[in-house]
Amino acid sequence: MMTKPLAKSAVSQQRVLDAAARVFRDCGYAGATMRVIADQAGLKAGSLYYHYKSKDELISAVLDLGMNATIGALKAALAALPADATARQRLEVAFRTHVTTIIANGDYSLATSRVFGQVPEVIRVQHEKVRDLYGLMWREILTTGQQRGEFRATANMTLARLLILGALNWTAEWFKPGTRSIEDVTSGFAAIVMDGLAAPDQL
Amino acid sequence: MMTKPLAKSAVSQQRVLDAAARVFRDCGYAGATMRVIADQAGLKAGSLYYHYKSKDELISAVLDLGMNATIGALKAALAALPADATARQRLEVAFRTHVTTIIANGDYSLATSRVFGQVPEVIRVQHEKVRDLYGLMWREILTTGQQRGEFRATANMTLARLLILGALNWTAEWFKPGTRSIEDVTSGFAAIVMDGLAAPDQL
DNA sequence: GGTAAAATCGAACGATAGTTCGAAAATTCG
DNA sequence: CGAATTTTCGAACTATCGTTCGATTTTACC
Numbered sequence: 001m002m003t004k005p006l007a008k009s010a011v012s013q014q015r016v017l018d019a020a021a022r023v024f025r026d027c028g029y030a031g032a033t034m035r036v037i038a039d040q041a042g043l044k045a046g047s048l049y050y051h052y053k054s055k056d057e058l059i060s061a062v063l064d065l066g067m068n069a070t071i072g073a074l075k076a077a078l079a080a081l082p083a084d085a086t087a088r089q090r091l092e093v094a095f096r097t098h099v100t101t102i103i104a105n106g107d108y109s110l111a112t113s114r115v116f117g118q119v120p121e122v123i124r125v126q127h128e129k130v131r132d133l134y135g136l137m138w139r140e141i142l143t144t145g146q147q148r149g150e151f152r153a154t155a156n157m158t159l160a161r162l163l164i165l166g167a168l169n170w171t172a173e174w175f176k177p178g179t180r181s182i183e184d185v186t187s188g189f190a191a192i193v194m195d196g197l198a199a200p201d202q203l
Numbered sequence: 204m205m206t207k208p209l210a211k212s213a214v215s216q217q218r219v220l221d222a223a224a225r226v227f228r229d230c231g232y233a234g235a236t237m238r239v240i241a242d243q244a245g246l247k248a249g250s251l252y253y254h255y256k257s258k259d260e261l262i263s264a265v266l267d268l269g270m271n272a273t274i275g276a277l278k279a280a281l282a283a284l285p286a287d288a289t290a291r292q293r294l295e296v297a298f299r300t301h302v303t304t305i306i307a308n309g310d311y312s313l314a315t316s317r318v319f320g321q322v323p324e325v326i327r328v329q330h331e332k333v334r335d336l337y338g339l340m341w342r343e344i345l346t347t348g349q350q351r352g353e354f355r356a357t358a359n360m361t362l363a364r365l366l367i368l369g370a371l372n373w374t375a376e377w378f379k380p381g382t383r384s385i386e387d388v389t390s391g392f393a394a395i396v397m398d399g400l401a402a403p404d405q406l
Numbered sequence: 407g408g409t410a411a412a413a414t415c416g417a418a419c420g421a422t423a424g425t426t427c428g429a430a431a432a433t434t435c436g
Numbered sequence: 437c438g439a440a441t442t443t444t445c446g447a448a449c450t451a452t453c454g455t456t457c458g459a460t461t462t463t464a465c466c
Binding site: 191192 | 230231232234294313317318320321348354355356362363367368370371372374388395396397398399400401403
Binding site: 233236249 | 422
């Protein structure tokens with residue numbers, strides 16, 4: 001008899017995914033073995049294949065989750081902003097949201113950024129599209145702000161985007177909760193990117 | 204009889220190292236196999252062990268070379284600067300030097316940054332010291348500039364350093380020679396970091 | 407509580423990993 | 437050229453990889 005999909009397997013599936021993210025992050029794609037992932041999830045290697053039919057499907061799921069969480073969070077945060085928000089406010093919210101998300105989903109974010117270059121090409125190409133979509137969201141924030149005259153007209157916004165994303169993604173590598181708050185980091189970053197390091201001209 | 208070390212082996216050793224950097228960059232630490240590295244170097248797997256006595260020694264050599272090239276280049280560039288150079292000039296030179304080096308040594312730089320988190324702990328700890336040394340050089344540039352009053356007193360220089368190094372290291376991932384010049388990238392980055400994105404107040 | 411379905415196990419498969427080592431080839435130099 | 441040395445090869449070893457699959461245990465439902 002046909003039964004509705006039961007919920008007991010979902011908890012195991014989640015444990016497997018979490019374990020996979022951690023192991024992929026620490027060991028890379030090839031270095032992450034199914035046996036270690038299974039062990040971290042409290043299973044034996046063979047049992048993984050009940051939930052994911054191959055290692056490639058596992059890494060693909062990890063990449064999906066890491067990227068989609070980031071995109072979804074940014075979309076939601078921007079949508080929650082009042083319509084008359086300044087470009088600076090939008091940029092600051094984007095900073096905070098990005099860092100908050102990649103810290104909260106640390107295992108997935110680090111796994112994604114560290115392992116992306118090592119994954120089989122088929123999978124990488126597939127996820128590059130999602131990455132590009134995310135880049136487009138940032139491009140929109142920056143160019144709109146420039147068109148409104150809130151950002152310096154002479155600034156190269158493509159370079160700005162690459163600088164910002166490089167700096168923000170790097171936070172996942174060094175940020176340790178407890179030492180500094182996410183708010184401190186993002187507001188500090190925003191201050192530099194918006195106002196620069198140079199001391200104001202003395203009059 | 205004892206003979207002086209001959210030079211014929213050095214060329215092979217270099218070919219092995221170059222091949223290793225490429226393969227480590229593309230496949231990660233565990234994914235890079237000795238057989239593929241040997242093949243890229245025009246040798247058979249067993250022959251690698253004449254030059255390096257283990258895979259760990261190989262990756263260690265790649266990490267060394269990647270990091271030391273960057274450190275050496277920055278040291279030299281700063282030393283070549285006139286003694287009365289402004290902090291802004293020093294920072295711009297550091298930008299340019301860092302990017303130029305990691306682009307020139309692309310295989311080693313990317314291998315280093317991608318593989319660092321996957322390497323056996325003994326090796327990683329060893330190279331963390333060298334990394335810290337490099338961070339210290341940047342810290343010096345930034346705090347000195349701040350003490351001289353050339354950089355905003357309110358700016359958090361630790362965050363500035365993390366932002367800058369994150370952004371600069373990320374260039375190795377996206378920079379494609381031909382499209383944009385290194386000079387364009389570094390001067391664009393420097394403009395943002397020094398002067399900020401915000402449009403000047405209208406009076 | 408019993409029974410069907412879901413979930414896990416455990417042993418095994420071929421493939422390939424890092425590494426070793428004696429033999430073979432290439433190089434150097436008198 | 438020929439002998440000593442340097443460099444490379446190729447086959448082999450053990451370990452472990454991803455994966456499969458029938459047996460077994462656990463779970464859900466009447």
